[in-house]
Amino acid sequence: MKREQHRKPGLKELEIELEEQKRMAADFKETAQRVQAEFENYGKRAEMEKQSFREFANAKLIEEFLPLLDSFDSAIEKIGKHKSISIGEAVEGISSLQKQLLRILEKNGLKRIEAEGNEFDPNLHECMLKEKIEGKEDEVVLEELQKGYLLKEKVLRPSKVKINKLE
């Protein structure tokens, strides 16, 4: 059987290897520092992009509201010309503005949360008051005190409600 030969490396070889290791360590360190710096710069750039995207998105949304602003202007102008309007006409005018506003908001993902008559759901509703009415289902929403809204399936504001509590 052949004996394996182990030759001890000489000082010179060890010095060369040490230099090589040192060079590699310095390379790794430099790479790590560069990657860290790049990552930080990327973070800063992403934050700036987010900021400018937010501003741009706001501008898009505000633009959609301009026709509503026009409607307000023309309503005010009309009222000024006629001097007097009936309550019925005023209500009709306001509800048409409300419809216009809702259309813009719905187009952007807003949805009203259904409450009255539905079963109380703490994921969508917030219970402010309770009452005991026999003959009505337990935990049914009796009254909606403030409307709630969803924005693309996320609760923007829960409906504030009064519920029936039989217990």
Next chain:
Amino acid sequence: MAKIIGIDLGTSNSAAAMLESGKPKIIPSAEGSSLYGKSFPSYVAFTKGGQTLVGEPARRQAVSNPKRTFTAFKRKMGTDYKFMVEGREYTPQQLSAFILQKIKKDAEEFLGDKVEKAVITVPAYFDDNQRQATKDAGKIAGLEVIRIINEPTAASLAYGLDKKGKEHRIVVFDLGGGTLDVTVMEFGDGVFEVKSTSGDTQLGGMDMDQAVADFIIKDLIPIY
């Protein structure tokens, strides 16, 4: 490498953060007090139907389900107090664990990775029992609590006060939802030392809300 998250397990509100490129970043709660909210109310509730609610939904049904809704259980940490729900007992640690479980879940969804280790902050005045109870709550929630740190120390670290490189004295005012803590600390040789801590465990932002509500009801409504 899996992230270690930092948790502010508060009396009235809780939140979590992680370090990204050396800077703290708050992990948003899936349903915070607002859309994409950061923190959420420290509420746990058990519904009649057997559901466990944590955070915002639990708070929203507190009026209709007061006997099975719990908050401010942090005040009972480290004591033998038991919360009763129809014959079942819950320790303050178990209720805190529900909050921590929600934080773990939200953090995992946010990071897209498993979260198994956490640092939790506690008031500077918490004794060994209360600190141990906080660690136990983490364990129940499936989190290894690698460090418990004082809340004022965490605040000082967030401001980089440990990096200023010299000794200094710091005062931290922590006006929370349910408590007010004032702590005087000294920093030197990389160590924060609490010199004195005091405050009011029954005074916070919620008491101010209540005072405004009482003023409106008692003084404004009768006039208008």
